[in-house]
Amino acid sequence: MSILVTGGAGFIGSNFVLNWFKQSDESVVNLDVLSYAGNLENLKSLQGDARHTFVQGDICDRALIDSLLAKHKPRAIVHFAAESHVDRSIHGPAAFLRTNIDGTFTLLEASRAYWNTLEGEAKTAFRFHHVSTDEVYGSLKPSDPPFTEINPYEPNSPYSASKAASDHLVRAWHHTYGLPVTTSNCSNNYGPYHFPEKLIPLMIANALAGKPLPIYGDGQQIRDWLYVTDHCSAIRAVLAKGQVGEVYNVGGWNEMPNIEIVQTLIKLLDELSPRADGKSYAEQITYVTDRPGHDRRYAIDARKIERELGWRPAETFQTGIRKTVEWYLANQDWVANVLNGSYREWLDKNYANRGA
DSSP, X not given: XXXXXXXXXXXXXXXXXXXXXXXXXXXXXXXXXXXXXXXGGGGGGGTTOTTEEEEEXXXXXXXXXXXXXXHHOOSEEEEOOOOOOHHHHXXXXXXXXXXXXXXXXXXXXXXXXXXXXXXXXXXXXOEEEEEEEGGGGOOOOTTSOOXXXXXXXXXXXXXXXXXXXXXXXXXXXXXXXXXXXXXXXXXXXXXTTOOTTSHHHHHHHHHHHTOOEEEETTSOXXXXXXXXXXXXXXHHHHHHHOOTTOEEEEOOSOEEEHHHHHHHHHHHHHHHSOOTTSOOGGGXXXXXXXXXXXXXXXXXXXXXXXHHHOOOOSOOHHHHHHHHXXXXXXXXXXXXXXXXXXXXXXHIIIIITSOO
16 A cells, blocks of 8 residues: 655655654655755655655646556545745746646546546545645634634635635535545644745744844734644544545644744754854844735634544644754754755845845
8 A cells, every 4th residue: 555645855745754654654655846845855764765655746747647646556645745935926926826726636637537447445445635724714813713624715825825726626626526535724834844945944044044034024923833743643634534525724723923933943042052152143133024915813723623533733832843943953964955055045135135
């Protein structure tokens, strides 16, 4: 038996694959196009492991998908592959529509054709799991209750609009064609192998490099933070026990404003890797022009997955963020390899040098 994972060299996908083999010996076919955020270094520990088959390829390539399904006959597909960075979607939305919408459509059609060739228990047991985001629900006011699975979709960025479209495609392929799908909408993930254009790894990398710590606007944008291995365990729970056609919101029960996240990181870095001059990394904080259309608050109500599947996050934010900082401090070569010269220049241009 095997499963097919798309985007398995990215942040969440690679953590899922690594974590999968800590829980199971079932084989994984790992498909990733290796765009700027896909990194085989994330999977280095799996070199020579016969359980892991890596294939470099595009989810928009129908012939490739068909061949992988015919050859490996997976019992499930876990679909992580996506363009996921809001800032990039603002500057270049076309790539997001291609990967997140066209790519999901291609996977759904290939999966439907493959599923229709299955018989008996193999057909009944097959699952297509789609990994999505809480950003499809839009933005919350301070007094609003957290997002539930029945919240209306109100995406506010090209990224979230493309993910909302992919969610609707998955739903439609279930209701129209009977394809056995599940969907999860997660809150902001953090942890090892997080690509350093996102808030937490960017702040760690910039702090250690002596660069500004750029805070959008007033820093009071609130997010719900989910440690990545908790997200992985939630997906395993949905694969094992989730009901076909259902959506499960996955959150960490950790609502926090961005500025508080940065202040927490600073305290940990001051403790674990103090500056040579003895001063606090807080001196590197700088406030920059806010992102266009920046959503003010996201929060996930994860009671459904707890009630129906028995899942809850194992990490508090305090335990998860300490593990995250310790990982980045112990893996600075990984960070340096990701932040090559050209990409470091891109980060500096698009984050640190915005006007206040």
